[in-house]
């Protein structure tokens with residue numbers, strides 16, 4: 001039996017106009033990797049590396065959304081969401097990373113945007129959710145500035161081509177694109193570098209800044225431009241000064257490395273100290289920070305869990321971090337409270353603290369959208385764990401709003417079960433179950449719960 005309170009929605013009312021949404025990303029759902037001239041992305045290449053992705057899986061065919069999208073739009077309409085956050089696949093628009101745009105790729109997104117608008121669902125478009133054209137990786141990827149320039153070109157092209165998109169998100173989680181992809185090697189392109197990863201982080205931010213400048217110059221009335229960061233509060237594992245310092249180092253790597261330049265116009269003062277011997281920042285150029293910190297219309301925050309950090313002896317890096325460099329930190333799993341079906345810690349307080357922490361650290365913080373939050377499991381249809389997770393995180397968000405943080409919306413990750421990167425298809429985050437053999441979609445209990453929750457807030 002399911003406890004009744006697990007089924008109930010958040011009790012606090014959200015402000016009028018609060019945006020209720022769902023999120024996905026291109027490589028995780030589209031499939032159709034060769035359709036209409038699409039070029040390979042770093043995830044197509046990485047997925048072919050033995051051992052890189054669980055069970056040797058890849059984003060082919062994922063949810064075959066490229067062909068089945070009308071059905072997925074119907075599922076969203078049935079949920080009653082106000083908005084849909086999805087990403088554009090760069091290699092559909094520029095199969096080789098640059099040159100002439102392929103109209104067929106752009107037409108796919110045009111049709112999707114039109115169908116959403118016809119249904120009264122507001123499109124939130126992410127321009128880069130990790131599927132870099134492989135051709136650009138072969139020229140250095142995010143380690144080199146040229147990729148930032150190509151990104152701006154691509155952003156301007158998509159922005160010019162897609163009418164009817166009021167919200168634009170340049171990047172999704174530059175931390176993952178740089179550190180997870182270029183230092184830990186857990187994500188594409190699978191590199192394990194120190195300096196290269198820091199260069200990637202900077203060039204992602206520069207790419208964001210260049211793209212914002214290009215889009216601002218041609219923005220249509222009412223369009224809003226932002227960026228999405230994954231944020232995890234770094235919690236010291238003990239009250240010791242050593243663990244507090246370790247948590248600060250972790251906070252720098254995951255959060256402040258990105259929020260300080262974007263929202264504060266400066267890199268954190270402790271960056272060289274934390275990164276030690278790989279602290280060669282010669283890739284920074286005069287004017288970069290002004291570009292990176294150009295005002296945003298909103299900030300997207302993705303929150304899943306906090307990180308508990310303890311000091312670790314240098315030279316004995318945390319195997320869980322698998323990083324090519326060493327910041328003297330070990331992540332720890334404290335005893336007690338629950339973990340998700342994937343073993344991720346469940347601490348809704350971390351969402352509240354992330355939101356209030358941002359508002360405290362950055363005066364003039366733009367309005368925030370929670371652009372991802374969700375729960376992974378093995379795919380049960382009666383997914384009470386997901387319902388409880390969503391309910392408690394919504395309550396934490398409501399509390400942060402009550403404390404004065406300007407949070408404008410919430411996007412559940414994800415509409416559909418999908419290709420969960422290195423974990424492949426075994427990890428499922430959807431409100432809707434996908435049978436990958438038949439592509440049948442089945443709404444889970446959480447889908448019905450979310451629909452009722454949204455309806456109850458109207």
Ligand code: FCB
Pocket residue numbers: 025028172173176230302372413420421429
């Ligand atoms: C985030 C990613 C998203 C999804 C969720 C579970 O880090 O942005 O694509 O994989 O995690």
